Amino acid sequence: MIAFIDLKAQRNRLGDRIDAAVARVLDHCQFVMGPEVLEFERQLGAFGGAKHVLSCANGTDALALPLMAWGIGRGDAVFVPSFTFAATAEVVPWFEAEPVFVDVLPDTYNMDSASLEAAILAVKAEGRLVPRVVIAVDLFGQPADYPRIAEICDRYGLKLIADSAQGFGCALAGKQPLAWADVTTTSFFPAKPLGCYGDGGAVLTNDDSLIEVLRSLRNHGAGTDKYDNVRIGMNSRLDTIQAAILIEKLAVFSEEIALRNQAAERYGEGLAGAVGVPTVIAGGVSTWAQYTIESDDRDGLAARLREAGVPTAAYYPRPLHMQTAYKSYPCAPGGLPVTEAKAPRVLSLPMHSDLDPATQARIVSAVRS
Ligand SMILES: Cc1ncc(COP(=O)(O)O)c(C=O)c1O
Structure with a gap:
C-alpha cells in the first residue's frame, strides 16, 4: 500500500538529527518551556516574517487565543468558510460568539470575498450581531485571496486571522499571509506540512501589544509573575520535545515545500484531462498539504483506487454549515452553493515531500484507468 502521508520516509531522511534533538531535551529535563521553545519561536518568526511568535498546544488553541485576546464574545459575528476543518468555526462558540458561514471560490476552494462582503452587510442590516473578525483558511495549502479579504476587513473594521494550519509557508505575490492578516495561526499536527510528533500550534503576529496578552493568556492569565493572575487564561504550551523536533524540521521545510x-x-502533468486538477491563485505558492482532484464519481474512484493500493481522503465530505453542531448558525445571503457542489466531488491523493516519481506514476495510472 502506498502511504497517504509518509512520515516514516521523512524520519529516515532526517536521520539521527531528530533523535539527537530529543535526547538533548531528555538530558536537560526542561520539558515545559525549555530553551528549545524560545529558540523555535525565534526561528519560526524569522521564517514567517513575523515580529512575534507564540507557540501553543495545537492549531485550535492558536485560533482561540487571538479571539480571547480581542475579547470576542456574545453578540459578535466571526466570518468563516464552511468548507474547512471544524476547528476554524469551533473556537467561535467557545466564547459565545457566532460563526457566520461564507462560500468559497470554485477554483481555489478558498473564501469568496464577494460572499464575505454580502455576509457582513447582511449581519449589519439585521443588527442582531456585530461583525468583528474574519478567519480565512489556506485550504489544502494555498493562500486565500488576502489582498481582497484584507481590503474588506479594513473597510468594515474587522480583525483578520489567517488560519494557515494547512498552508503555513504558502505565499502570495512573494509575501506570507501575515503581510495582510493581524495574526497567522498554524498547527503542527504530524500530517501538516510542518508537523511535529504530537500536537502543537503557533500564533504569528507583528502586534506588540497583542503578543503580550497572548503570552499571558497561554499561561493562565499571568501578570508580572506566575502567581499573579490578571485575566482569565488557559494552559496552552508547546512541549519542549516537540519544539526540539520542529527546529530540525523547520531547517528542511523550504526544501520540502519545493519537493511538494x-x-x-x-500530478498536474499526469492527470490533466482525466480529472479536475487543482488551480492555485495567480501569484500564489502552495505548500500542498493536500493534492485534491475532482470527480463526478468521487466515491467510486476512491473505491477503485483503494483496490489498486492507492489511499485517498475526502476533505471535506460534509461542510460545517450542514453539520448537526453548526447548522443553526447563519450563512451568507444566497447560501453556500459552491461549497455544497464541491463537497461530494473532492478527493485528495497521496502527497508528501518524499513522494517519488515512480510511485506517483503508479498513482496517476490508477486514476487514469
Ligand atoms: C484548517 C485547520 N484549522 C485548524 C486546525 C486545527 O489544528 P489542530 O489539529 O492542531 O488543533 C486544522 C487541523 O487539523 C486545520 O486543518
Whole structure:
C-alpha cells in the first residue's frame, strides 16, 4: 500500500538529527518551556516574517487565543468558510460568539470575498450581531485571496486571522499571509506540512501589544509573575520535545515545500484531462498539504483506487454549515452553493515531500484507468 502521508520516509531522511534533538531535551529535563521553545519561536518568526511568535498546544488553541485576546464574545459575528476543518468555526462558540458561514471560490476552494462582503452587510442590516473578525483558511495549502479579504476587513473594521494550519509557508505575490492578516495561526499536527510528533500550534503576529496578552493568556492569565493572575487564561504550551523536533524540521521545510511543488507539478502533468486538477491563485505558492482532484464519481474512484493500493481522503465530505453542531448558525445571503457542489466531488491523493516519481506514476495510472 502506498502511504497517504509518509512520515516514516521523512524520519529516515532526517536521520539521527531528530533523535539527537530529543535526547538533548531528555538530558536537560526542561520539558515545559525549555530553551528549545524560545529558540523555535525565534526561528519560526524569522521564517514567517513575523515580529512575534507564540507557540501553543495545537492549531485550535492558536485560533482561540487571538479571539480571547480581542475579547470576542456574545453578540459578535466571526466570518468563516464552511468548507474547512471544524476547528476554524469551533473556537467561535467557545466564547459565545457566532460563526457566520461564507462560500468559497470554485477554483481555489478558498473564501469568496464577494460572499464575505454580502455576509457582513447582511449581519449589519439585521443588527442582531456585530461583525468583528474574519478567519480565512489556506485550504489544502494555498493562500486565500488576502489582498481582497484584507481590503474588506479594513473597510468594515474587522480583525483578520489567517488560519494557515494547512498552508503555513504558502505565499502570495512573494509575501506570507501575515503581510495582510493581524495574526497567522498554524498547527503542527504530524500530517501538516510542518508537523511535529504530537500536537502543537503557533500564533504569528507583528502586534506588540497583542503578543503580550497572548503570552499571558497561554499561561493562565499571568501578570508580572506566575502567581499573579490578571485575566482569565488557559494552559496552552508547546512541549519542549516537540519544539526540539520542529527546529530540525523547520531547517528542511523550504526544501520540502519545493519537493511538494515538484510532486504537484508531476500530478498536474499526469492527470490533466482525466480529472479536475487543482488551480492555485495567480501569484500564489502552495505548500500542498493536500493534492485534491475532482470527480463526478468521487466515491467510486476512491473505491477503485483503494483496490489498486492507492489511499485517498475526502476533505471535506460534509461542510460545517450542514453539520448537526453548526447548522443553526447563519450563512451568507444566497447560501453556500459552491461549497455544497464541491463537497461530494473532492478527493485528495497521496502527497508528501518524499513522494517519488515512480510511485506517483503508479498513482496517476490508477486514476487514469
Ligand atoms: C484548517 C485547520 N484549522 C485548524 C486546525 C486545527 O489544528 P489542530 O489539529 O492542531 O488543533 C486544522 C487541523 O487539523 C486545520 O486543518
